[in-house]
Amino acid sequence: MLRGRQDEIRAYTMANLAPTEEGEDEDGTSSNGIAYVIEENPTGGMRMIANKDFECGDLVLQELPLVLFPLPAKSDLRLSLRRALNAFDDAKRADYMGLANIYAADEVEPVLGIFVSNKFEVFSTDGAEAASADRTKPFAAVFKDISRMNHSCCPNVVRYWCTASRSMHVYAARSVQKGSQIVTAYCDPFLPLRERRALLLNTYKIACACPACTNSESAANRVRIRNIRDDSAAVIQWTLTPALPDDLLLVPSLEQLKLIEDEGLEGTEYYARVLRRLWLHIFRVGRLWSFRILWADVEGVEDRERDEEIGRDKGNALGAGADPRRCGSPPVVYAA
Numbered sequence: 001m002l003r004g005r006q007d008e009i010r011a012y013t014m015a016n017l018a019p020t021e022e023g024e025d026e027d028g029t030s031s032n033g034i035a036y037v038i039e040e041n042p043t044g045g046m047r048m049i050a051n052k053d054f055e056c057g058d059l060v061l062q063e064l065p066l067v068l069f070p071l072p073a074k075s076d077l078r079l080s081l082r083r084a085l086n087a088f089d090d091a092k093r094a095d096y097m098g099l100a101n102i103y104a105a106d107e108v109e110p111v112l113g114i115f116v117s118n119k120f121e122v123f124s125t126d127g128a129e130a131a132s133a134d135r136t137k138p139f140a141a142v143f144k145d146i147s148r149m150n151h152s153c154c155p156n157v158v159r160y161w162c163t164a165s166r167s168m169h170v171y172a173a174r175s176v177q178k179g180s181q182i183v184t185a186y187c188d189p190f191l192p193l194r195e196r197r198a199l200l201l202n203t204y205k206i207a208c209a210c211p212a213c214t215n216s217e218s219a220a221n222r223v224r225i226r227n228i229r230d231d232s233a234a235v236i237q238w239t240l241t242p243a244l245p246d247d248l249l250l251v252p253s254l255e256q257l258k259l260i261e262d263e264g265l266e267g268t269e270y271y272a273r274v275l276r277r278l279w280l281h282i283f284r285v286g287r288l289w290s291f292r293i294l295w296a297d298v299e300g301v302e303d304r305e306r307d308e309e310i311g312r313d314k315g316n317a318l319g320a321g322a323d324p325r326r327c328g329s330p331p332v333v334y335a336a
């Protein structure tokens with residue numbers, strides 16, 4: 001594993017945590033089978049704590065919202081919220097009214113204060129609805145548990161709204177140890193520090209003290225990450241030009257990977273871009289026939305045909321003096 005500020009970020013999410021219950025099963029999950037717990041936060045409010053270890057990509061939870069409204073509201077939001085709450089049973093109403101209200105001291109009706117304090121904006125992401133969706137008019141959803149996730153500019157999960165099931169999915173963006181706080185980003189973590197601070201303070205009354213907000217190098221690092229381009233053209237040119245060094249793309253890609261991990265931004269598109277480039281690199285420079293196996297599986301090529309392909313590439317790519325980038329068929333850009 002690449003090291004750097006990962007330890008600092010892990011220490012931040014592990015800080016001041018109360019000991020979790022013992023009773024771990026062999027598979028690493030808690031004996032009560034619950035993936036996370038909601039508990040009081042020593043610094044105020046509540047927080048969500050991992051009750052098992054998660055690997056990058058694991059589903060942490062999936063949850064239906066308590067309320068879901070289009071933004072901007074088509075009618076009086078307060079009236080809509082009151083109607084929604086009247087339709088709830090007692091338990092569901094208690095879940096909603098038990099959520100944080102950062103406007104409790106202001107002259108804001110509690111149902112509205114809770115809504116504004118806990119909402120996440122969601123967009124259509126599936127099928128025809130996504131294709132025609134007007135992304136300037138999102139929905140706002142409030143959740144019993146997901147709304148308990150606190151903010152960090154180094155989030156360890158990503159949120160994904162599934163329009164088909166009308167539910168929010170939360171996935172681990174990197175390894176999350178049991179006992180760590182599960183944190184998400186309330187705003188774009190690439191915003192300049194001053195803008196981020198102002199937005200978090202004005203909207204959520206948060207003075208963020210995450211590693212990104214307290215490290216003087218973070219702002220410059222995030223600008224560098226944001227400059228990472230989706231340069232498929234460079235990959236193709238390198239593939240077609242044997243005179244170019246084998247590690248032309250490898251070294252900068254590994255540096256970028258470390259930078260993203262140091263900043264705790266594995267949940268962003270830039271991580272996927274760099275991983276995809278490394279993936280292409282490994283299959284081009286490394287074992288081309290392995291690339292063929294994967295390609296054949298994905299494309300559903302018959303076994304016999306696949307074996308012939310692999311046999312050819314094995315002979316070519318592994319042959320003495322062969323340039324791996326010039327073996328076999330013309331280069332296939334699989335994931336570009």
Ligand SMILES: [Zn+2]
Pocket residue numbers: 152153154208209210211212213
């Ligand atoms: Zn922060």
